[in-house]
Amino acid sequence: MATLGFIEYKDASPEVRAVYDDIMATRKTDWINNFWKAIAHDPVTLRRTWEDVKQIMGPGALDAVSKEMIYLAVSVSNQCNYCIASHTAAARKAGMSDAMFKELMAVVGMANETNRLVSGYQVEIDDRFKTT
Amino acid sequence: MATLGFIEYKDASPEVRAVYDDIMATRKTDWINNFWKAIAHDPVTLRRTWEDVKQIMGPGALDAVSKEMIYLAVSVSNQCNYCIASHTAAARKAGMSDAMFKELMAVVGMANETNRLVSGYQVEIDDRFKTT
Amino acid sequence: MATLGFIEYKDASPEVRAVYDDIMATRKTDWINNFWKAIAHDPVTLRRTWEDVKQIMGPGALDAVSKEMIYLAVSVSNQCNYCIASHTAAARKAGMSDAMFKELMAVVGMANETNRLVSGYQVEIDDRFKTT
Amino acid sequence: MATLGFIEYKDASPEVRAVYDDIMATRKTDWINNFWKAIAHDPVTLRRTWEDVKQIMGPGALDAVSKEMIYLAVSVSNQCNYCIASHTAAARKAGMSDAMFKELMAVVGMANETNRLVSGYQVEIDDRFKTT
Amino acid sequence: MATLGFIEYKDASPEVRAVYDDIMATRKTDWINNFWKAIAHDPVTLRRTWEDVKQIMGPGALDAVSKEMIYLAVSVSNQCNYCIASHTAAARKAGMSDAMFKELMAVVGMANETNRLVSGYQVEIDDRFKTT
Amino acid sequence: MATLGFIEYKDASPEVRAVYDDIMATRKTDWINNFWKAIAHDPVTLRRTWEDVKQIMGPGALDAVSKEMIYLAVSVSNQCNYCIASHTAAARKAGMSDAMFKELMAVVGMANETNRLVSGYQVEIDDRFKTT
Numbered sequence: 001m002a003t004l005g006f007i008e009y010k011d012a013s014p015e016v017r018a019v020y021d022d023i024m025a026t027r028k029t030d031w032i033n034n035f036w037k038a039i040a041h042d043p044v045t046l047r048r049t050w051e052d053v054k055q056i057m058g059p060g061a062l063d064a065v066s067k068e069m070i071y072l073a074v075s076v077s078n079q080c081n082y083c084i085a086s087h088t089a090a091a092r093k094a095g096m097s098d099a100m101f102k103e104l105m106a107v108v109g110m111a112n113e114t115n116r117l118v119s120g121y122q123v124e125i126d127d128r129f130k131t132t
Numbered sequence: 133m134a135t136l137g138f139i140e141y142k143d144a145s146p147e148v149r150a151v152y153d154d155i156m157a158t159r160k161t162d163w164i165n166n167f168w169k170a171i172a173h174d175p176v177t178l179r180r181t182w183e184d185v186k187q188i189m190g191p192g193a194l195d196a197v198s199k200e201m202i203y204l205a206v207s208v209s210n211q212c213n214y215c216i217a218s219h220t221a222a223a224r225k226a227g228m229s230d231a232m233f234k235e236l237m238a239v240v241g242m243a244n245e246t247n248r249l250v251s252g253y254q255v256e257i258d259d260r261f262k263t264t
Numbered sequence: 265m266a267t268l269g270f271i272e273y274k275d276a277s278p279e280v281r282a283v284y285d286d287i288m289a290t291r292k293t294d295w296i297n298n299f300w301k302a303i304a305h306d307p308v309t310l311r312r313t314w315e316d317v318k319q320i321m322g323p324g325a326l327d328a329v330s331k332e333m334i335y336l337a338v339s340v341s342n343q344c345n346y347c348i349a350s351h352t353a354a355a356r357k358a359g360m361s362d363a364m365f366k367e368l369m370a371v372v373g374m375a376n377e378t379n380r381l382v383s384g385y386q387v388e389i390d391d392r393f394k395t396t
Numbered sequence: 397m398a399t400l401g402f403i404e405y406k407d408a409s410p411e412v413r414a415v416y417d418d419i420m421a422t423r424k425t426d427w428i429n430n431f432w433k434a435i436a437h438d439p440v441t442l443r444r445t446w447e448d449v450k451q452i453m454g455p456g457a458l459d460a461v462s463k464e465m466i467y468l469a470v471s472v473s474n475q476c477n478y479c480i481a482s483h484t485a486a487a488r489k490a491g492m493s494d495a496m497f498k499e500l501m502a503v504v505g506m507a508n509e510t511n512r513l514v515s516g517y518q519v520e521i522d523d524r525f526k527t528t
Numbered sequence: 529m530a531t532l533g534f535i536e537y538k539d540a541s542p543e544v545r546a547v548y549d550d551i552m553a554t555r556k557t558d559w560i561n562n563f564w565k566a567i568a569h570d571p572v573t574l575r576r577t578w579e580d581v582k583q584i585m586g587p588g589a590l591d592a593v594s595k596e597m598i599y600l601a602v603s604v605s606n607q608c609n610y611c612i613a614s615h616t617a618a619a620r621k622a623g624m625s626d627a628m629f630k631e632l633m634a635v636v637g638m639a640n641e642t643n644r645l646v647s648g649y650q651v652e653i654d655d656r657f658k659t660t
Numbered sequence: 661m662a663t664l665g666f667i668e669y670k671d672a673s674p675e676v677r678a679v680y681d682d683i684m685a686t687r688k689t690d691w692i693n694n695f696w697k698a699i700a701h702d703p704v705t706l707r708r709t710w711e712d713v714k715q716i717m718g719p720g721a722l723d724a725v726s727k728e729m730i731y732l733a734v735s736v737s738n739q740c741n742y743c744i745a746s747h748t749a750a751a752r753k754a755g756m757s758d759a760m761f762k763e764l765m766a767v768v769g770m771a772n773e774t775n776r777l778v779s780g781y782q783v784e785i786d787d788r789f790k791t792t
Contacts, residue, residue, distance in 0.1 A: 001527045003254045003352055004362065033261070035246070038253040042366035048448060049246065049373075055444065056238045061231035066198055067239050070205045074243035076780040077206045079608055080343055082250045083243070084779060085261040088531055098532065099193035102570035105780040106188045107199050109577075111206035111215070113773035114167070114181065118214045120736040120765040121170040122135045122659065122744060129165070129217040131386065131397045133659045135748055136758065174762035180583065181769075184576060208384040211476055212739055216383060220399055230400065234438035237384040241445075245377035251348060252340040252369040254527065263529045263782065265791045267518045267616055268626065297525070299510070302517040306630035312712060313510065313637075319708065320502045325495035330462055331503050337466045338473045338507035344607055346514045347507070349525040363457035370452045371463050375470035375479070378431070378445065382478045385434040386399045393429070393481040395650065395661045472648040475740055480647060484663055494664065498702035501648040505709075509641035515612060516604040516633040518791065531782045561789070563774070566781040577774065584766045589759035594726055595767050598733045602771035605734045610778045611771070613789040627721035634716045635727050639734035639743070642695070642709065646742045649698040650663045657693070657745040 006037035016040045019050050026054055033086060065094040073108045138169035148172045151182050158186055165218060197226040205240045270301035280304045283314050290318055297350060329358040337372045402433035412436045415446050422450055429482060461490040469504045534565035544568045547578050554582055561614060593622040601636045666697035676700045679710050686714055693746060725754040733768045 009020055009032065019040075020032050040046045057067050068091035075083035091101070141152055141164065151172075152164050172178045189199050200223035207215035223233070273284055273296065283304075284296050304310045321331050332355035339347035355365070405416055405428065415436075416428050436442045453463050464487035471479035487497070537548055537560065547568075548560050568574045585595050596619035603611035619629070669680055669692065679700075680692050700706045717727050728751035735743035751761070 001254075002256060003252075003365070003527055005527070031260075033258045034255050035250055035253075038255045039249055039369075041362070042370070044451070045249075045366060045370050048451065049249065052242060052444060052448065053246070055440070056235075056242050060235050061229060062201075062235045062239075066201070067235070069194075069198070070202060070236060070239045071243045072780075073202045073205050074209045074240055075247055076776050077209045078244070078247045078343065079606065079775070079779040080247040080250055081779070081782070082255050082257050083247050084782060085257045088782075089261050097193060098569070101531070102573060103188075103192050103194045103199070104202060105567075105777060106570070106573050107194075107202045108206055108780060109573075109773040109777045110184060110188050111203045111219075112210070112776045113769040114185070115207055115210045115212040115215050115739070116736050116772045117171055117177075117181065117765055117769045118167055118212055119739040119741070119744060120135075120732075120768060121167075122133075122741070122748075123166050123170045123214050124134060125214050125217045126165045128163075129214075129221050131399055131401070135659055135761070137659070171765075173758070174766070176583070177762060177766050177769075180580060184580065187572070187576065204384075208380050210739065211379070211383040211474065213383070213386070216386060220386075230437070233399070234441060237381055237435075238438070238441050240384060241377040241381045244380045245373040247343070248340050248376045249369055249373045251343040251345070252336075252372060254345070254348060254352075263531055263533070265518075266520060267516075267629070267791055269791070295524075297522045298519050299514055299517075302519045303513055303633075305626070306634070308715070309513075309630060309634050312715065313513065316506060316708060316712065317510070319704070320499075320506050324499050325493060326465075326499045326503075330465070331499070333458075333462070334466060334469045334500060334503045335507045337469050338504055339511055341470045341473045342508070342511045342607065344511040344514055346519050346521050346525075347511050349521045351507075353525050361457060367452075367456050367458045367463070368466060371458075371466045372470055374448060374452050375467045375483075376474070378449070379471055379474045379476040379479050381435055381441075381445065382431055382476055384399075385431075386397075387430050387434045387478050388398060389478050389481045390429045392427075393485050395663055395665070468648075472644050475643070475647040475738065477647070477650070480650060484650075494701070497663070498705060501645060501699075502702070502705050504648060505641040505645045508644045509637040511607070512604050512640045513633055513637045515607040515609070516600075516636060518609070518612060518616075529782075530784060531780075559788075561786045562783050563778055563781075566783045567777055573777075577777065580770060581774070584763075584770050588763050589757060590729075590763045590767075594729070595763070597722075597726070598730060598764060598767045599771045601730045601733050602737045602768055603775055605737045606772070606775045608775040608778055610783050610785050611775050613785045615771075617789050625721060631716075631720050631722045631727070632730060635722075635730045636734055638712060638716050639731045639747075640738070642713070643735055643738045643740040643743050645699055645705075645709065646695055646740055648663075649695075650661075651694050651698045651742050652662060653742050653745045654693045656691075657749050 002034065002038035004038065004041040006034060007040040008037065012040065013043065015043050016046060019046050023050060035082070035086065065091060065096050068094045069096060069100070069104050073104060076105070076108050077112060134166065134170035136170065136173040138166060139172040140169065144172065145175065147175050148178060151178050154186075155182060167214070167218065197223060197228050200226045201228060201232070201236050205236060208237070208240050209244060266298065266302035268302065268305040270298060271304040272301065276304065277307065279307050280310060283310050287314060299346070299350065329355060329360055332358045333360060333364070333368050337368060340369070340372050341376060398430065398434035400434065400437040402430060403436040404433065408436065409439065411439050412442060415442050418450075419446060431478070431482065461487060461492055464490045465492060465496070465500050469500060472501070472504050473508060530562065530566035532566065532569040534562060535568040536565065540568065541571065543571050544574060547574050550582075551578060563610070563614065593619060593624055596622045597624060597628070597632050601632060604633070604636050605640060662694065662698035664698065664701040666694060667700040668697065672700065673703065675703050676706060679706050683710060695742070695746065725751060725756055728754045729756060729760070729764050733764060736765070736768050737772060
């Protein structure tokens with residue numbers, strides 16, 4: 001059970017319900033996952049986080065599946081188990097195929113490897129890579 | 133200067149040159165960036181790393197710009213300055229616009245935030261997210 | 265079960281018991297949590313770690329609840345589940361209210377977000393922030 | 397220089413200036429630090445990030461200096477150099493003395509040490525620490 | 529269960545079986561651990577990862593137990609639970625005694641502590657430590 | 661310059677000098693590197709950290725070069741530039757050859773890669789790896 005427990009829809013205050021309703025409407029789903037129910041104890045954080053996620057993950061220069069895969073890449077790199085489970089589901093819903101998932105994992109693994117080779121060999125930034 | 137210094141093309145052994153040549157041919161460029169010149173002191177690691185990168189970053193289910201942006205997302209999350217500089221350049225070369233870069237950063241920031249809200253609130257994985 | 269198992273009080277050597285006794289006396293409690301029982305297989309590490317914790321977490325320029333919240337902030341950022349569970353309990357015992365917990369989480373989330381925006385945008389340190 | 401460069405006040409659009417003005421008014425200062433000038437290329441992210449920071453770091457259950465020290469603790473744990481420099485300055489402005497800084501660092505160091513002892517010894521969460 | 533499930537030997541394609549056979553022969557064992565069975569859904573990643581591991585962990589300037597302990601040190605620092613469990617087992621098989629394990633943990637803990645003291649105090653690199 | 665600046669030997673209090681003297685005697689060297697001079701503003705942390713390092717890095721079940729390489733592996737994984745520079749020097753002084761350094765880097769890179777493949781594929785711990 002989460003630190004403060006979960007707030008279910010039926011027990012939620014009107015302000016929390018309003019966020020839950022918007023989450024379900026935006027995501028075209030009929031349930032709320034644990035993350036939101038856990039932070040709902042802090043309605044200000046609930047609303048701010050949801051508004052931020054809605055804005056950032058919405059349509060833009062990047063499509064939905066790319067954004068979800070980037071979210072997943074970060075969560076894997078940080079080794080956040082909940083986030084990996086939830087964003088794997090979200091990425092699949094947005095269109096990530098098994099083939100895309102496998103390539104994503106390969107890239108994430110490789111980046112984590114070369115990030116450390118770079119720091120371990122103390123590689124300096126090439127002048128051509130510097131912004132001026 | 134990197135830990136073991138850099139191996140320039142003119143000073144490289146034939147096996148190192150062969151990798152350098154393949155890097156330049158594959159990337160359609162005429163120079164080698166510092167990362168490869170730093171790890172070239174270990175020709176086995178140089179070859180293995182390059183072969184891995186070439187395979188992973190090559191055409192597949194994900195396009196080149198998506199892969200570079202994922203690489204950049206991981207490097208930003210890990211805060212590897214060299215990798216951020218080099219993969220920002222690579223992602224741009226592969227087609228990342230400023231608008232795409234900005235959205236990428238927003239997603240990476242958000243993912244790092246919610247990863248910690250999740251762990252801080254000790255959120256359990258929803259049954260629906262579990263693989264079975 | 266931990267790698268080397270747990271050493272219970274009744275099975276402990278005199279030197280381990282001495283540390284356990286000091287932990288319970290200092291913390292005004294009658295039990296030892298798993299962390300100490302796991303590292304007790306290495307009595308030197310047990311004693312050093314406890315002496316360090318006792319010194320660092322004791323009264324000083326920062327009060328006990330602030331120190332426990334900082335400890336929790338780091339543990340959340342590192343996503344160490346055991347540490348989050350144990351230091352949430354310790355922070356509460358030291359006086360952290362639910363309202364304080366919620367603000368703490370908001371700050372930790374925000375810091376993790378902006379840490380990556382900073383590195384992703386490759387922001388240079390302002391001269392005014394440099395120590396001289 | 398940051399990836400997209402900095403947007404100075406005199407070159408800023410009205411919407412960016414509005415955020416800059418609010419930052420300076422809220423913080424009672426007459427300059428804008430590089431972080432904001434770097435992300436100002438994305439006015440939506442600039443506004444969202446500033447609104448979030450203003451809300452989260454404002455008065456509440458925790459005082460300003462505690463919040464800045466927690467921000468600094470996370471930045472140190474993540475080893476974000478810019479963030480360490482800027483939040484050390486901010487924490488001092490909010491009242492962090494040298495003595496408080498030293499204790500903060502000691503706690504951050506200790507937490508990072510025991511986080512790894514816990515994971516390395518594979519310590520299980522005590523039943524008493526579990527939320528129910 | 530892993531994201532894509534596990535591929536057991538009896539259900540594996542010839543190319544996957546070939547890797548499994550090489551793992552068992554190289555490691556002188558008669559079973560395949562979950563990691564390989566999870567990534568076997570991507571036979572290219574399975575082969576590449578195994579070939580890399582075999583090359584890197586094989587005999588060289590460092591002996592097998594040193595390599596396994598370094599692998600474990602990284603896994604503990606990253607707090608990857610699976611990796612800690614599997615590489616603790618591997619290190620023991622390669623000759624790590626309990627005394628060696630305890631010292632390893634002490635070093636990993638200490639390094640994680642001083643890494644943050646260094647960044648928190650913003651310590652500059654000594655000229656003598658710079659490569660030239 | 662470090663946050664609080666450096667305390668040079670000639671300006672040090674007797675208690676700081678005593679630690680400096682012990683560092684130089686133990687390490688058979690005639691200078692103090694910046695890390696100690698930066699934290700010397702907090703003599704309690706200076707002494708505690710030095711006593712811990714001396715105890716942990718001293719002779720035991722692991723030899724000096726192994727311990728320094730493990731320290732370096734963690735520092736590389738955490739991407740702490742100062743620590744990488746100082747512990748590369750320390751490891752070399754303790755006997756790390758270039759060949760050993762190269763293998764160390766290869767292992768650190770590989771571990772960071774597979775740590776993420778494991779979490780990304782959500783691999784469960786094998787029963788055989790569980791401690792009982």
